[in-house]
């Protein structure tokens with residue numbers, strides 16, 4: 001009601017409350033280069049479209065005459081009490097959207113108690129982002145570097161900087177075929193954007209012939225060779241267990257057999273995700289993979305979800321399909337591009353308000369009561 005009450009004095013929100021409009025506004029403001037990188041996806045975009053279609057095809061069957069006058073969105077995730085089933089997804093290179101980059105997004109998350117998942121490809125070193133957040137809940141996302149000393153150093157730095165959960169992204173052993181970036185010949189990393197955690201790392205620096213500032217091109221080349229490791233396999237996860245004593249979540253799991261392997265490897269959770277349609281062109285839609293993963297490991301692992309969340313009702317549907325909480329990516333990145341920290345806060349507040357109303361109007365006073373029986377599928 002805050003928005004309507006402000007409206008009585010003629011004030012309307014600075015950004016649209018329909019978050020699907022943010023991409024177009026951001027492109028108008030920042031131009032096609034950065035937005036192409038953010039909005040773009042793998043191949044001809046069919047996976048990103050399938051992500052949306054799989055959520056839209058599912059429809060909520062609301063229940064009536066249930067007491068929803070007192071409501072509570074809070075959930076427990078990986079032993080952490082959260083105000084709502086929402087976290088900000090790890091997104092690298094945010095300085096292409098706003099000069100305050102990850103720090104602004106992290107402050108917005110902290111202001112609402114929403115976990116901020118910092119990308120290892122951030123434009124800002126992890127210690128600086130941690131400082132911007134105070135005691136607020138933060139998780140660290142790892143692109144698993146080829147050099148184990150750099151990996152070990154990242155984990156030690158993240159722990160020291162107060163990141164409580166390790167999110168290991170498995171779906172990016174290589175960068176995919178991304179036509180919007182290819183056609184513009186634009187990859188932020190090659191301009192030294194998204195390399196801050198590496199360039200500031202003592203183990204990374206030890207592999208350079210000259211300091212980063214003396215030969216930045218050589219540092220970028222070293223980063224490219226280091227960034228990911230397509231040779232990794234399931235037994236390698238033991239290395240992470242040895243070097244990280246908190247919860248570990250594997251991001252990018254879509255196949256129920258992989259979810260079972262994650263459980264057998266002693267992991268704590270998975271994020272069912274196809275990287276927002278940015279990696280495997282023609283991949284299964286994330287929301288179609290979710291119920292199968294939840295069925296396979298829901299009793300053993302914390303199942304999280306991302307890829308395609310744009311509205312509060314999308315979150316409600318993901319919860320119904322078996323997710324404990326969701327991550328949102330592009331919408332908050334556009335919010336950042338349009339209005340810095342307050343743009344990200346706008347996105348968080350819209351998503352949470354819409355989730356609260358959708359659950360309540362569907363007969364759910366808490367996120368825990370919505371389930372598969374509350375969904376219908378469009379016959380399309």
Ligand code: FNR
Nearest residue numbers: 038089090091092119169275276307308328329330
């Ligand atoms: C990402 N994503 C991502 N994931 C990750 O684990 N590490 C990263 O550095 C990045 N970087 C990144 C950059 C950009 C511009 C985008 C759009 C996405 C993927 C991200 O965490 C998440 O899986 C998707 O964004 C979720 O899909 P939606 O919400 O964008 O549809």
